[in-house]
Amino acid sequence: MTKFLNLLAAGLTSGAIYAIFAACVTLWYRVSNLLNFAVGDFAMIGAIGTALLVQDQHLPFAVAVIIVLVAVALIGWLFDVGVLHYALDRSTRGARVVAVFFYTFGLSLVLEGIARAIFGTDVYAAPPIWGGPASQVLDFHIQHAGVLTIALAVIVGLALWAYLRFTVSGKAVAACGESSLGARIVGISSGVLRRRIFILTAVLAALFGVVESPVTGFVYNSGPSISLIGVVAAGFAAYNKPGRAVLAGLGIGVIEALLGGYVSTQYNDVILYAALFVIIIMRPEILGLGAESDLAGVTV
Amino acid sequence: MTSALEVAGVSVSYGKFIAVETATLHMAPGECVALVGPNGHGKSSLVNAIAGTIKRGGQVTAFGKQIPARSTKAAVAAGLVLVPERRHLYPKLSVRDNILLGGFSKTRRLRASRAWDDVSDVVDMFPELKKLLRQDAGTLSGGQQQMVALARGLAARPRLLILDEPCLGLAEAVTERLYGWMEEITRTDLAILLVEENPVRALDVCDRMVRIYNGVIAEGVDEAAFPGHTGVEVTS
Amino acid sequence: MTAVRPETGTGTVRPQAAWGWWQRLDATSASMALGVAVVGIVALVALNGNYTGLVVTTGVGYAVVTVGMVAQIGYSHQLAFSQSVFMGLGAYGAALLETRYNQGVLVSMLAVIVGAVVVAYLIGAVVTRAPGLALALATLLLPLFLYELVTYSSYLGTFAGISGVLPLWSGETYAEGMVRTGVVAVIILAVVVWLVMRIMRSGVGLQLMALAADERLAEGMGVNLRKRRLGVFIFGSVLAALGGAIVASAQGIVTPDLVNESAEVTLLIMVFVPGRRNVIAAIVGAIVIEWLSTSTEFISTNLPTFEGALLILVLLIEPDGIVGLCQRGWEAVRRKRVERAVAAKEETA
Numbered sequence: 001m002t003k004f005l006n007l008l009a010a011g012l013t014s015g016a017i018y019a020i021f022a023a024c025v026t027l028w029y030r031v032s033n034l035l036n037f038a039v040g041d042f043a044m045i046g047a048i049g050t051a052l053l054v055q056d057q058h059l060p061f062a063v064a065v066i067i068v069l070v071a072v073a074l075i076g077w078l079f080d081v082g083v084l085h086y087a088l089d090r091s092t093r094g095a096r097v098v099a100v101f102f103y104t105f106g107l108s109l110v111l112e113g114i115a116r117a118i119f120g121t122d123v124y125a126a127p128p129i130w131g132g133p134a135s136q137v138l139d140f141h142i143q144h145a146g147v148l149t150i151a152l153a154v155i156v157g158l159a160l161w162a163y164l165r166f167t168v169s170g171k172a173v174a175a176c177g178e179s180s181l182g183a184r185i186v187g188i189s190s191g192v193l194r195r196r197i198f199i200l201t202a203v204l205a206a207l208f209g210v211v212e213s214p215v216t217g218f219v220y221n222s223g224p225s226i227s228l229i230g231v232v233a234a235g236f237a238a239y240n241k242p243g244r245a246v247l248a249g250l251g252i253g254v255i256e257a258l259l260g261g262y263v264s265t266q267y268n269d270v271i272l273y274a275a276l277f278v279i280i281i282m283r284p285e286i287l288g289l290g291a292e293s294d295l296a297g298v299t300v
Numbered sequence: 301m302t303s304a305l306e307v308a309g310v311s312v313s314y315g316k317f318i319a320v321e322t323a324t325l326h327m328a329p330g331e332c333v334a335l336v337g338p339n340g341h342g343k344s345s346l347v348n349a350i351a352g353t354i355k356r357g358g359q360v361t362a363f364g365k366q367i368p369a370r371s372t373k374a375a376v377a378a379g380l381v382l383v384p385e386r387r388h389l390y391p392k393l394s395v396r397d398n399i400l401l402g403g404f405s406k407t408r409r410l411r412a413s414r415a416w417d418d419v420s421d422v423v424d425m426f427p428e429l430k431k432l433l434r435q436d437a438g439t440l441s442g443g444q445q446q447m448v449a450l451a452r453g454l455a456a457r458p459r460l461l462i463l464d465e466p467c468l469g470l471a472e473a474v475t476e477r478l479y480g481w482m483e484e485i486t487r488t489d490l491a492i493l494l495v496e497e498n499p500v501r502a503l504d505v506c507d508r509m510v511r512i513y514n515g516v517i518a519e520g521v522d523e524a525a526f527p528g529h530t531g532v533e534v535t536s
Numbered sequence: 537m538t539a540v541r542p543e544t545g546t547g548t549v550r551p552q553a554a555w556g557w558w559q560r561l562d563a564t565s566a567s568m569a570l571g572v573a574v575v576g577i578v579a580l581v582a583l584n585g586n587y588t589g590l591v592v593t594t595g596v597g598y599a600v601v602t603v604g605m606v607a608q609i610g611y612s613h614q615l616a617f618s619q620s621v622f623m624g625l626g627a628y629g630a631a632l633l634e635t636r637y638n639q640g641v642l643v644s645m646l647a648v649i650v651g652a653v654v655v656a657y658l659i660g661a662v663v664t665r666a667p668g669l670a671l672a673l674a675t676l677l678l679p680l681f682l683y684e685l686v687t688y689s690s691y692l693g694t695f696a697g698i699s700g701v702l703p704l705w706s707g708e709t710y711a712e713g714m715v716r717t718g719v720v721a722v723i724i725l726a727v728v729v730w731l732v733m734r735i736m737r738s739g740v741g742l743q744l745m746a747l748a749a750d751e752r753l754a755e756g757m758g759v760n761l762r763k764r765r766l767g768v769f770i771f772g773s774v775l776a777a778l779g780g781a782i783v784a785s786a787q788g789i790v791t792p793d794l795v796n797e798s799a800e801v802t803l804l805i806m807v808f809v810p811g812r813r814n815v816i817a818a819i820v821g822a823i824v825i826e827w828l829s830t831s832t833e834f835i836s837t838n839l840p841t842f843e844g845a846l847l848i849l850v851l852l853i854e855p856d857g858i859v860g861l862c863q864r865g866w867e868a869v870r871r872k873r874v875e876r877a878v879a880a881k882e883e884t885a
Contacts (some may be wrong), residue, residue, distance in 0.1 A: 083848055087851070087852055101672075104850060105844070105847065106843075106844040106845065106846075106848035106851075107802060107848070109840045109843055109844025109847070110848075112846075113840045113844065117837075120729060165412075166413070167408065167410055167412055168404065168409055168412050169410075170417045171412050172401060172404055174390065174392070175401055178389075178391060178393060179388045182387075182388035183390075185353065185382050185383075185384060185388070186376065186402050186403075186456060188401070188404055188405075189370060191371060195446060228677065228680065233675060243702075244784060267685070269680075269684045270681055270684045270685045273677045273684065277674050277677045277678065280669070280670050281662045281665070283663075284666040285882075
């Protein structure tokens with residue numbers, strides 16, 4: 001039982017980052033109909049950037065975090081202005097769905113390359129926000145950083161859900177994704193909204209990297225695999241509901257931990273990926289895709 | 301009295317293809333004008349250009365304010381609202397959300413429910429929508445969707461409403477209903493620019509008719525073509 | 537296809553017999569394949585087994601994969617990201633058969649092809665049922681899956697991989713073996729080129745392009761959706777496996793790097809940047825990028841960054857890559873010429 005609870009705690013902790021990515025991907029998808037495969041890299045920049053600023057430059061923790069978040073916001077802004085705006089806003093090529101992820105794929109590669117050049121290939125962990133030895137609750141251990149990440153994931157998930165459901169701005173965001181012409185004729189500037197959401201998701205991901213990294217270290221190429229899981233988790237919520245996406249992310253984290261504890265520590269990821277693959281193939285409806293979906297025929 | 305709409309020398313082209321060569325048009329406040337012409341001669345392109353959804357050359361002035369090209373925001377702010385061909389609703393949002401978003405440009409509300417309260421009066425003109433408020437817009441019939449689109453347009457508190465082929469693809473009974481609604485509207489001080497393929501029907505509600513042919517509107521009068529309707533401009 | 541030749545004088549038309557074998561060969565495809573073969577063989581013999589020759593041969597292996605991707609992604613718009621996985625299957629398969637089970641090159645190559653068909657059929661049968669995005673996402677998971685599997689499995693050599701892969705055609709010296717392997721690889725590539733071009737220029741190719749344009753419409757016209765989708769998937773996957781085996785044979789070793797997360801992206805760059813619908817562009821892309829990735833230290837470590845930037849640029853500016861840009865350029869020049877001619881005529885009129 002203790003083992004199970006410990007695994008559960010560990011799973012929820014690592015699942016929290018999948019969860020937050022899933023929520024970010026969902027929100028971003030609703031506004032842009034694009035998937036963001038670079039969320040993991042933003043988290044990586046947050047984690048490693050903070051670690052370096054604190055450990056090498058000896059800046060106070062709060063200052064380092066602020067600098068890093070501002071830097072990430074800047075990168076997000078640059079990417080939207082330089083790439084996304086150019087690709088999406090001045091489109092007269094019709095509403096072709098240009099490979100929903102290739103753009104952020106490219107971004108991910110560029111970020112990793114730059115990170116590798118600057119950060120090298122070492123593993124980093126930012127200092128924890130809430131430190132101290134792991135607490136012991138009813139026989140199982142949970143790290144403080146873990147509690148923080150889970151709590152943050154749940155809070156962000158709830159906040160994004162409420163945003164989309166109850167606010168005018170949230171409805172406008174959803175409208176952008178549903179019909180870009182429809183959004184424009186009521187005066188919504190979809191380009192502006194999209195930019196803000198992209199920056200928001202980047203900053204959230206980076207913040208999460210900072211909070212999570214004491215638990216799992218980050219290296220320059222940690223991004224892609226966790227991004228992909230985040231995207232898949234968001235898929236299980238049909239790229240529509242951030243709350244459900246958070247649950248999916250946490251669930252996958254728990255399954256990953258349980259597989260590691262009970263089946264095989266080495267091959268737990270192998271099994272996880274295989275399982276996710278099977279689920280997607282067998283039940284693509286989970287991804288919210290019927291034959292009518294406009295994603296059913298993704299074209300390049 | 302400032303005119304509602306002044307369109308001067310507007311042109312629209314898609315790459316090499318010229319959809320609207322030159323268009324000059326004016327409307328007085330409260331007027332109802334029908335824009336007619338064969339399909340493919342530039343009706344939709346012209347009104348989209350006026351409303352700011354596509355690029356254009358030339359000048360558009362609404363209620364004295366010059367509207368920059370390709371700026372729907374400026375158009376809506378000046379009271380120029382388009383209900384586009386094929387509606388472009390938000391299919392996965394509820395009818396209520398679709399309508400309240402019509403008021404997006406004018407609202408300062410944070411909460412969607414408050415914004416809805418501000419515009420809910422528009423549904424009085426479409427009582428059948430009252431039962432459908434919670435339903436996803438994408439699940440409605442064509443006629444119901446058109447009503448939602450009209451309500452959304454009204455929620456923007458327009459001074460000039462552009463209706464682009466509102467009865468396209470709709471059943472006869474629904475078209476009757478919509479024209480009935482349009483007749484009611486023309487009695488208010490809301491100006492309407494109606495794009496309609498069928499000129500005879502349009503004349504039932506409109507004061508005046510403007511014809512576009514091969515991307516050109518030239519004003520002139522030809523009463524012989526439509527005897528009995530006074531004040532009708534038919535151009536060739 | 538029957539050709540029709542009218543009878544002179546009488547006005548009746550008598551259909552000719554069905555095409556002979558030389559017509560079925562399709563002159564364009566055949567000559568292109570021949571061109572590839574000649575250029576490749578000459579180049580390799582000239583390089584005489586030196587390091588560049590090795591790089592070119594590896595590039596040829598990648599080219600087999602990319603030519604398949606032109607058919608799969610470029611023409612049929614099937615966004616599946618499983619080519620690097622099948623490369624891994626081909627490479628590791630050949631390596632295992634040759635080192636652990638002491639099979640010869642010919643046997644292992646054939647086994648790789650057959651095995652790839654089987655695996656591709658099994659995976660493809662389920663994967664191609666799924667709509668576009670699901671297919672793409674699911675196949676994105678596959679490289680992750682394979683990479684983890686390969687790095688943890690001692691049977692597969694973990695990080696060191698498996699060495700001792702046989703050359704395609706060994707010679708008395710290393711250099712001679714290198715040249716011979718390269719020549720065999722080029723011949724395989726030429727056959728693949730011929731095959732791909734022949735298919736794309738046939739009725740099947742037309743069906744695939746119709747499917748790519750609009751699936752529902754194509755189905756309505758009688759195209760068998762499932763069969764074609766599956767066929768394309770198997771075709772692209774088998775070519776990928778074959779390419780992987782060639783790469784392993786050229787290098788003599790297969791390591792997990794062949795299937796890491798950037799392997800698939802590298803392949804995509806090799807296809808998208810030069811021109812995703814052009815076979816020659818794909819070949820050149822494969823060889824050039826392979827060469828770049830082993831050239832200077834600076835370029836090879838930063839290659840992913842350049843690849844990412846290139847991918848974005850291509851998508852923004854011209855989805856049909858460099859070839860597309862050239863085509864646009866020629867179009868513009870031709871149009872200008874026509875306009876000038878018309879204007880000149882009007883002036884003289």
